Amino acid sequence: MRVLGRTARSLSLGMVALLGVGTLTAAAAPEPPPPAAVKVAQGNQWDVRAVQGGYQLTLRLDAPAPMRASLPLLVVDGRPMGVAKQSANRKTLTLTTADPAVLKARDVRLVWSGDLGQQTAGKSRGIAPAGPTDAYWLKARSAPLLPADPGALGKYKVDTAEYNLGDEAVNLPGLGHRSEVRGKVYSPRGAVGPRPLVMFLHGRHEVCYGEPTHPSDNDKPWPCPAGMKPIPSYRGYDGAANALASNGYQVVSISANAINAWDADAYDAGAQARAELVLDHLALWRKWSTVGGGPFGTRFVGRINLQNVGLMGHSRGGEGVARAAVLNADRGGQYGIRAVLPLAPTDFARATVPGVAMSVVLPYCDGDVSDLQGQMFYDDTRHSVDGDTAPRSTVTVLGANHNFFNTEWTPGQSVAPSNDDWGGEAKEAPCGAKYAGRLTAKQQQAVGTAYVAGFFRLQLGHEKQFLPQFDGSDLRAASAGKAVVRVVSQAPLASRRDLNDFAKPLPAGAVSGKASATVCAGVTPPSGQERAATPTCMKTDDWGNAPHWGAAWFASKTPTTAVTKLVWTGTNGVVRVAVPAGQRDVRRFAALTFRAMPDLAGTPKTDLTVRVVDGRGQAAAVPVSAVSDALVRMPGATGMGLPKNLLRTVQIPVASLKGVDLSDVRAVELRTDRVASGSVFVSDLGFSSPGLGLSAPAVLLPKLSASNVSVKEGDKGTQLLDFWVTMSRPSLRPVSVYAESSGDLGETVGAIARHLVFKPGQVRQKVTVPVKGNTRDSYDLKFNLVLSNPHNGLLNESFGHGLVVDDDPTPKLTLGNLKTVEKAGVVNFPVKLSAPSDKYVGFSGVLQDGTAVIRKDYTTVDDDGTGTVDRSVTGYIEPGQTTGDFAVKILDDKIKEPTETFSLVVKEVDGAELKLPLTLTGTITDND
Structure with a gap:
């Protein structure tokens, strides 16, 4: 959900990621210091305090921050410091950061991980010029229509009903709070027998709307306070639900407002909680469809097939349903989850979704998850398990934003306030609301309906007429209208022959002429930051335009997708991929395919020739431009996260390779003979045919888990905190996973990143994280060991929780009486701490008159002499110090008077031992 226009954006995701803030997560924020603690830097609505291992930066807003799928970031003087933890009222x-730059901060503001743009917040950048290919995409080629329209209503009338078991009906361990159990049901009237079930999960949106009766009484975000109503986000997918139900499918759309209300505190931004909620609803439907009960009695007994289930998740719901499919497999596959559709999803932790059919929908004009990080689900899963038989695809929809797939997030359709998440100038290319290439809300919803309904009818109902919608041939649904859609597909294993994924260096002699082929991954980091072993693919200040290569927020050191960058300076360049013996007969395949995209740093217009050579030396040559626009730059001017650099499909029908002996294909060549110089990226070369494959929960894969560990900090040197990463059973083939420490590590916890490879028979490995000890009293420190991007395994407990327990005694605080003279001005009561502490030691008290009178003889330091005087006084001792301030102001006059006294009654102390209440005496000696 996106609620701020782009005029409120201030920094690109790319710059945020490049500065390495992915390891700073909201989940691991240390215990905050007491309010009375000193500020080492402060400004308008923000302050900085020293805490264990670094500095705590706090920003206070006049109004709650918007509810978005992206993560909130704090930026200091234009530099991102990391992912922020939000209070319950937002x-x-x-x-917390170890970066001392916060001590010199002049400006602190909130930005979002998914924001495009590099302008200062609150300042419009005006209308950007059109990109060089925008005109092309307005008239982009269109494939033929599908023989059937997946968005059309079918023969069944649709009955709807809702169920509501309460606002706090179920406990979600991944959230630490209770959630509502509420859903809307769409049923095909008169359908006989058990029907496939499709469950929808909405994303992160505002939770309640209206005006609270007592706005100051309750900061608890859920259930909604008196006077407010829950936003019914779960009712926003009627189009796709009715299209499916009218064609014989059972659909349930569920509410997740409680998760949205509380997931700012969740270690994984709520992915586990959303998965648990999906499985809790499936458990209810298992009961209601077998023995009945609940609100429906026996109405659904025998009507639902829970071994044929599909999940659609929008926004953070996309990550939730991906996690639900894996969690279901981890638990033995009790539900037959066979198809998952993440719609404009987040992917904060680089999870994989093997075994099940998957299609990821990427809206090109997404103004919330605008880095299109859901692309990683496809990239990471496509080769994550050897022998995986499920198909997968990505569906890029030009002109579509994040919100409008849900009518309850769409202005003019929603019951609560909503907006266009793209924002910006209305006529701005390519995503302004009134730009010719931008879809209206109804057009976008029609596209969403066509692809959601088509995907589940194909995968759950095996309605093969919809296969061309997802196999890369881009056949169109009539109901999708003018929408320009590009599909990238990985055919099922039985329907394809992989030749080269271009993720490893080519053998010697494979490249000739004035050309080079280099394996690359990621984008160029700023100077001074550690560079990866693999060369980076491109230089950009904004990873919003590089969806294949953006760093994941909870797994920032996990390598991104590796591809080959082909650069040439002459028309004689050749990249030759040899076809091994035994794989040369390609007659059974429909097409030669690969993924490709132009390099924005290369020639504006580029092309390649694909040449297929047989054993007799006969060849057929096909220009890429003749079959695909994969090498046409995507729309948008450079900057603001555009144009997107997305690998797209090149698909050459095998039947078009005239004169070639298809039973004896020896090589596939990429030739640079069409353009004198250029640069492109290529990936995933092979032969394939459309196919459904086999899709089912991946229950046979070993499950990978990280342990939870705690260690005492120790007094000196480095303590070793040992996590164990374990597999549920031995494997006959190697299993690997990436593991890294993540959280507000500061200087206390070592930042580690490892690629763990489990040899056959091996079931556990140790990951050691160093922890620096000291003798100072400190806060306990929480952080995570995150597992990501496994190979030949499933992620079970993918977040291991680490706890560094402070083992030093709390120091004792001594406060003394004050003796001073009238002319002294600001003076301190004596303050002494028995030992230095890593905490702020804060204390406060109230001034009481004696013979001295406030505002006549003394006052508080902050008293400006107007209004009612605030008699409270706060004091502090900075971390690492043993003395501090407890100040009052002595007022001078020219009148001779006797010695006078006043009292300071200390009532609160944090971070030190002191017997309370304690009354201190201030004595003022006259100097006139």
Whole structure:
């Protein structure tokens, strides 16, 4: 959900990621210091305090921060410091960083991980010029229509009903709070026998709307306070639900407002909680469809097939349903989850979804998850399990934003306030609301309906007439209208022959002429930051335009997709991929396919020739431009996260390779003979045919888990905190996974990143994280060991929780009486701490008159002499110090008077031992 226009954006995702803030997560924020603690830097609505291992930065907002799928970031003087933790009312954001730059901060503001753009917040950048290929995409080629329209209503009338078991009906361990159990049901009237079930999960949107009766009484975000109503986001997918139900499918759309309300505190931004909620609803439907009960009695007994289930998740719901499919497999596959459709999803932790059919929908004009990080689900899963038989695809929809797939997030359709998440100038290319290439809300919803309904009818109902919608041939649904859609597909294993994924260097002699082929991954980091072993693919200030290569927020050191960058300076360049013996007969395949895209740093217009050579030396040559626009730059001017650099499909029908002996294909060549110089990226070369494959929960894969560990900090040197990463059973083939420490590590916890490879028979490995000890009293520190991007395994407990327990005694605080003279001005009561502490030691008290009178003889330091005087006084001792401030102001006059006294009654102390209440005496000696 996106609720701010782009005029409120201030920094690109790319710059955020490049500065390495992915390891700073909201989940691991240390215990905050007491309010009385000193501020080492402060400004308008923000302050900085020293805490264990670094500095805590806090920003306070006048109004709650918007509810978005992206993660909140705090930026200091234009530099991102990390992911912030939000308070329950979303008015306070905090993070801890070891970066001393915060001590010199002049400006602190909130930005979002998914924001495009590099302009200062609150300033419009005006209308950007059109990109060089925008005109092409307005008239882009269109494939033929599908023989049937997946968005059309079918023969069944649709009955709807809702169920509501309460706002706090189920406990979600991944959230630490209770959630509502509420859903809308769409049923095909008169359908006989058990029907496939499709469950929809909405994403992160505002939770309640209206005005609270007592706005100051309750900061608890869920259930909605009196006077407010829950936003019915779960009712926003009627189009796709009715299209499916009218064609014989059972559909349930569920509410997740409680998760949205509380997931700012979740270690994984709520992915596990959303998965648990999906499985909780499936458990209810298992009961209601077998023995009945609940609100429906026996109405659904025998009507639902829970061994044929599909899940659609929008926004953070996309990550939730991906996690639900894996969690279901981890638990033995009790539900037959066979198809998953993440719609404009987040992917904060680089999870994979093997075994099940998957299609990821990527809206090109997404103004919330605008880095299109859902692309990683496809990239990471496509080769994550050897022998995986499920198909997968990505569906890029030009002109579509994040919100409008849900009518309850769409202005003019929603019951609560909503907006266009893209924002910006209305006529701005290519995504402004009134730009010719931008889809209206109804057009976008029609596209969403066509692809959601088509995908589940194909995968759950095996309605093969919809296969061309997802196999890369881009056949169109009539109901999708003018929408320009590009599909990238990985055919099932039985329907394809992989030749080269271009993720490893080519053998010697494979490249000739004035050309080079280099394996690359990621984008160029700023100077001074550690560079990866693999060369980076491109230089950009904004990873919003590089969806294949953006760093994941909870797994920032996990390598991104590796591809080959082909660069040439002459028309004689050749990249030759040899076809091994035994794989040369390609007659059974429909097409030669690969993924490709132009390099924005290369020639504006580029092309390649694909040449297929047989054993007799006969060849057929096909220009890429003749069959695909994969090498046409995507729309948009450079900057603001555009144009997107997305690998797209090149598909050459095998039947078009005239004169070639298809039973004896020896090589596939990429030739540079069409353009004198250029640069392109290529990936995933092979032969394939459309196919459904086999899709089912991947229950046979070993499950990978990280342990939870705690260690005492120790007094000196480095303590070793040992996590164990374990597999549920031995494997006959190697299993690998990436593991890295993540959280507000500061200087206390070592940042580690490892690629763990489990040899056959091996079931556990140790990951050691160093922890620096000291003798100072400190806060306990929480952080995570995150597992990501496994190969030949499933992620079970993918977040291991680490706890560094402070083992030093709390120091004792001594406060003394004050003796001073009238002319002294600001003076301190004596303050002494028995030992230095890593905490702020804060204390407060109230001034009481004696013979001295406030505002006549003394006052508080902050008293400006107007209004009612605030008699409270706060004091502090900075971390690492043993003395501090407890100040009052002595007022001078020219009148001779006797010695006078006043009292300071200390009532609160944090971070030190002191017997309370304690009354201190201030004595003022006259100097006139």
